[in-house]
Amino acid sequence: MSVWLPGAPCTPRACVEPAGAAVAVPLAVLRLAAVTVLVVTGVLLSPIGGLVPTAVVRWWCRTVVRAAGVRVRMTGAAAPAGGLLLVANHISWLDIPLLGAVRPAKMLAKAEIRRWPVAGPLTARGALFIERDRLRALPATVAGVARALRDGSAVVAFPEGSTWCGRAQGHFRRAVFQAALDAGAPVQPVRIHYRTARGAASTAPAFVGEDTLLASLWRVASARGLVAEVEVRAVIPAGSHPDRRALARAAQWEALPEPEHAHAA
DSSP: OOSSOOOOOOOHHHHOOOOSSBOOHHHHHHHHHHHHHHHHHHHHHGGGGGGSOHHHHHHHHHHHHHHTTOEEEEEEOOOOSSSEEEEEOOOOTTHHHHHHHHOOOEEEEEGGGGGSTTHHHHHHTTEEEEOTTOGGGHHHHHHHHHHHHHTTOEEEEOTTOSOOOSSSOOOOOSHHHHHHHHHTOOEEEEEEEEEOTTSOBOOTTOOOTTOOHHHHHHHHHTBSSOEEEEEEOOOBOTTSSSSHHHHHHHHHHHHSOHHHHHHHO
């Protein structure tokens, strides 16, 4: 078992429910085509990513999600400038562009993503990669995140270490919070929900277990009325917690859905 990627019990068969009425197949295909065009455009423009205004990057991230047929509702505090560790619960591949819409950031990603078609080249331009099967590499990974934070970058991490269905959650692993402590950087938790148009919780966007990316893409693109709710929580100031355990606990309390906290209490 990897310290970075604990196993989640969620599986497509046990956890993922249909989103309800599906859109017509031609519309779903059109959505997939639009997402593909946007992602490929991002790959082509990634070499000059540093020259693209932040507002444009945020717009592009939201547009990727909208192109998949998912409405976005974003509420809460603004992300500050400077070094910042953004942490969130992890449900879907949609989480990545949603957090990019909060603030463009370097992504803490598993090394295997380098080999993914399309997403690999796009992620490689600005990612900090984790060698999940090499525990000895952990200190260097933490040091790399801390260095990026000191340089004034935002870094996105999913401390649960794996995707969950949204009704069940994991626990925040502490290692990445050490980087925030070492860099003297604030932490901003983000809470992500997926709902139907009627407001009921939806697991249709979940990308869990042995689910394939293609199957998940089709499930999202063919769903009718999915809504992504992104709650940007208040910043946890640098120096407000004495160690990574306390900092991880505080961030988890803000980022994981309320039923988890109520159950834990």
